[in-house]
Amino acid sequence: MKKTLLKASVLGAMLLSMVAPSETIAQSADRPWGLSLYGSANQARTNMRNDIWDMSNSSWGGGLGINRYLSPSFDVALQLNYFNLKQDANNVTYNVTGFGPGRFDDEVGTANLGLKLKLNNGKILSETAFLQPYLIAGIGAQYASVEAYLPVARPGGTNEFKYDEGMLRMNYMGGAGIGFKITEGISIFAQSTLNYPSTNLLDGISPAGSDELNDRYLQHQFGLTFGLGKATDTDGDGVSDRRDKCPDTPAGVQVDKTGCPLDGDGDGVPDYQDKCPTEAGTAALEGCPDKDGDGVRDSEDECPDQAGPAATRGCPDADGDGVADKNDTCPNTPAGTRVDASGCPVVVDRDNDGVNDDVDRCPDVAGSAANMGCPGLDVEDSTYMARVPKIEFEFNRAVLKRTSYPTLDRMSTMLSKYPHYNLRISGHADHIGSNEYNQELSVRRADAAKSYLTNQKGVASDRIITEGFGEERPVAPNTTNAGRARNRRAEFRLFIQ
Known part of the structure; x- marks a missing residue:
């Protein structure tokens, strides 16, 4: 009957966990929910004996954790555990008046709500580090079904006294653990916590005249954590919005691990916008180089090693008549003079302002040479x-x-x-x-x-x-x-x- 009650209480705690705030051993803002499955080794210290850190006298169990990310430094975890605790005195004398060596067998279920301080919080270690150490402390409830067999001295010889009771008590725990990131959604972990239940009857023994709580146990957990949920990725580039430094990348554009478009030549112009993706250039020229710095792309510059205006396809035009020096038959034409295709003057001045029509920007309105034939x-x-x-x-x-x-x-x-x-x-x-x-x-x-x-x-x-x-x-x-x-x-x- 007591075992049935114990199992029912554990099931009830599991159902409660489905609506309680919770977290995993290795959650992140991208995958804030998680589920942990683990086995446990439990070592008790009781009035009967002390097995703390003695793996040869461990009792085995298992558990389930449902977890929730709070911040880079904190997680909260609801951990449900079930295990057996067993000890016998093995002729070890313990201070209980009227009793000699005995034994006990407990079925224990706990539900602990813990707060974790993570060291991979971006200050000590990166949030995405392979190693994910943490400290944990919490409070919860423990139900133990205790069967203790304690010898007592009675007339005619020593007889065995059986103590049988179920107990629901508070449980306090604290310890440390470490996770190992396997993939974005899976990690393994190990955790050790010291548990203090608010009872001194785990072994069925309560020393006369003492209110001290001697019973406690060390729990070692080893298991897997699965991150739940899917990170938001608005631009669909495979990098979550939280880590995406370029969140508006157009669909289909290849990106690096920060979510920014690839830039193979490192000129600051993304490859998908770079008209010269294998040659470093400038943003003003859509990623194309300009060796002579005249503002004309080398690929379109007829004189790539000599600076010149775009009007003469990047070639020098010393007299500024619109004819490149290499084609100019009259290289020293005065500024503002209208010239033909060979760079020589063509004398036409309709508005009689002294500026030939070929260079007069206002050929029908009188102006000045300083203003290219236009009024100032x-x-x-x-x-x-x-x-x-x-x-x-x-x-x-x-x-x-x-x-x-x-x-x-x-x-x-x-x-x-x-x-x-x-x-x-x-x-x-x-x-x-x-x-x-x-x-x-x-x-x-x-x-x-x-x-x-x-x-x-x-x-x-x-x-x-x-x-x-x-x-x-x-x-x-x-x-x-x-x-x-x-x-x-x-x-x-x-x-x-």
Whole structure:
């Protein structure tokens, strides 16, 4: 009957565990729930004898753990155990008045709720380390069905007295363990805890005149832990969101162990966006190299070792007439002169402003050579532009500050006033963050300024060119908040195309 009650209590504890908070021997934020199955060796110290750390006198059992991850440093675990404790006095004298050597046999079931302090918490060891040591302490309930056979001295000889009782008591435990990570979802573990039940009758003996609780037992657990659940992976690249440093990777793109796209040539441009994936290049040229630094990809540069403008396919054009020096029959043509395909002057000046039509950007409106044949800005506007007007942005964002609106409105007015001018917007960032990130952020800031002008002020999109310089061109020291705020900016330059 008592054994039946014991088994029923253990079953009840198991059902309770299904709704209690719990954790495994080796859980993580990716797999917060876990199930542990284990065997146990149990060594008792009682009023009858002390078998602590004596493996030859161990009693064997098993158990189940249901576990829950709390944080990198803490887990909580509900552990259910069932085992037998057996001892006999083996002619060892113990201090119980009127008794001689005896024996006992207990069936024990426990349900302990423990809090674990993990050492693989990212401070001592990595959370994903192979070795996962921890400390554990907890409290729970113990039910023991005790059958003790104790000899007593009686007239006519010594007789055996049988003590038979079931006990439900509190249990306190503490100890240490270590896990060994096998896969992302499976680990093995070993754990040893010293258990103190609130009873002195595990062996059926309670010394007369003493309230001291001598009975305790050491429990060694050896088993497997299975992580339950599946880590969230929003972009489906095989790296969980918690560990993914690039959580928005497009579908089908190969990534490294941090979840970021592969970059075979290490130039900061992911392979899937790199037009030259086997040669280190620049983000501005979509990952392609530019040996002479003229802004023209080597693959498209007819003079890859000599800097030149894109208009002449990367070849030098000393007189700036649009004809590469290697093809220019008249290499010293004055600036603004219209030339033919050989680089020699063609004299046509419809507006009679002294600038030949071939270089006159405003051939029907009189201007000056300094402005490529177009009218210049008036004194007020010229003075304003000479101050290099700037706008500022929120920290780490491409969001305009309200103080920037007047400058943008002035730019819109000037573009309407000078229809032959276009606007170049250069985005900049402070030094916080990687070079690659700041480069991309500076481009977005220039685009944000352009969006304001086109969407709010109706400026034609093709009249505005944007570019980004990242953190390369600070206007103030990055050592102060005020300096960094000034460096988060966009600058403007009116030009004639």
